Amino acid sequence: MDLESVRDSLIRQEDTIVFSLIERAKFPINSWAYSPPQNGVDAFSASSFLHSFVRESEALHAKAGRYENPEENPFFPDDLPPSMVPTHDYKQVLHPAGSSINVNKTIWDIYLNKLLPLFAAEGDDGNYGLTAACDLACLQAISRRIHYGKFVAEVKFKEAPEEYGPAIRDQDREGLMKMLTFEAVEEMVKKRVEKKAVVFGQEVSLSDDSKGKETYKVDPSVVSRLYEEWVMPLTKQVQVEYLLRRLD
Numbered sequence: 367m368d369l370e371s372v373r374d375s376l377i378r379q380e381d382t383i384v385f386s387l388i389e390r391a392k393f394p395i396n397s398w399a400y401s402p403p404q405n406g407v408d409a410f411s412a413s414s415f416l417h418s419f420v421r422e423s424e425a426l427h428a429k430a431g432r433y434e435n436p437e438e439n440p441f442f443p444d445d446l447p448p449s450m451v452p453t454h455d456y457k458q459v460l461h462p463a464g465s466s467i468n469v470n471k472t473i474w475d476i477y478l479n480k481l482l483p484l485f486a487a488e489g490d491d492g493n494y495g496l497t498a499a500c501d502l503a504c505l506q507a508i509s510r511r512i513h514y515g516k517f518v519a520e521v522k523f524k525e526a527p528e529e530y531g532p533a534i535r536d537q538d539r540e541g542l543m544k545m546l547t548f549e550a551v552e553e554m555v556k557k558r559v560e561k562k563a564v565v566f567g568q569e570v571s572l573s574d575d576s577k578g579k580e581t582y583k584v585d586p587s588v589v590s591r592l593y594e595e596w597v598m599p600l601t602k603q604v605q606v607e608y609l610l611r612r613l614d
């Protein structure tokens with residue numbers, strides 16, 4: 367594992383995220399699936415259809431061994447049933463002190479309250495089960511990408527322990543954040559995900575007469591904004607949290 371290979375994984379995960387958003391955009395907002403909560407209520411702890419759907423899906427996925435994979439992080443980690451599939455010997459790449467970092471509560475909140483309203487049309491077509499299945503796919507894809515920051519951080523630390531060591535010993539969050547930030551890479555990521563939303567989300571027509579009236583299944587600028595405002599900042603937050611514990 368090196369920085370290039372972890373970045374390759376992040377690039378591949380962009381495809382999953384863009385496609386999951388395109389799938390969710392087939393349905394209107396369908397807000398019944400999310401109520402309660404009302405405004406001001408903690409969206410994560412208040413019970414809603416989506417809440418139950420995700421919790422029960424995760425219990426099934428846990429039995430199927432999903433969370434044995436260190437790249438997967440459940441939204442409801444408490445009381446998950448044990449895996450019933452043969453044990454796979456996953457390579458233990460992560461430092462144990464940072465391996466259980468979980469920012470899914472924040473991801474849940476951002477997805478429901480900030481992202482969904484930006485790309486799901488208003489309305490209710492009653493397809494709550496299908497909508498929740500799409501939400502689950504979006505949440506899992508975004509969560510996997512953000513928590514992959516643990517692997518990115520591990521690789522960065524292994525490549526330059528002498529650079530990161532002093533900032534970790536000083537518990538210097540700001541210093542670590544500066545060291546692991548590559549603005550040029552972030553610019554490329556934003557442009558690439560926007561382009562993927564254009565390419566994956568366009569109407570494909572066999573005739574030429576569709577030229578000039580491009581509409582996309584998910585607004586490409588929303589995907590770029592998702593990355594700029596939430597995905598990359600949270601991936602960096604995970605990296606900082608991981609590094610702070612890297613010498614424990």
Ligand SMILES: O=C(O)C(=O)C[C@]1(C(=O)O)C=C[C@@H](O)C=C1
Binds near residue numbers: 518548551597598599
């Ligand atoms: O590629 C990296 O070095 C990362 O840490 C990943 C990432 C991202 O989330 O895409 C985050 C921080 C960097 O500034 C650039 C990109």
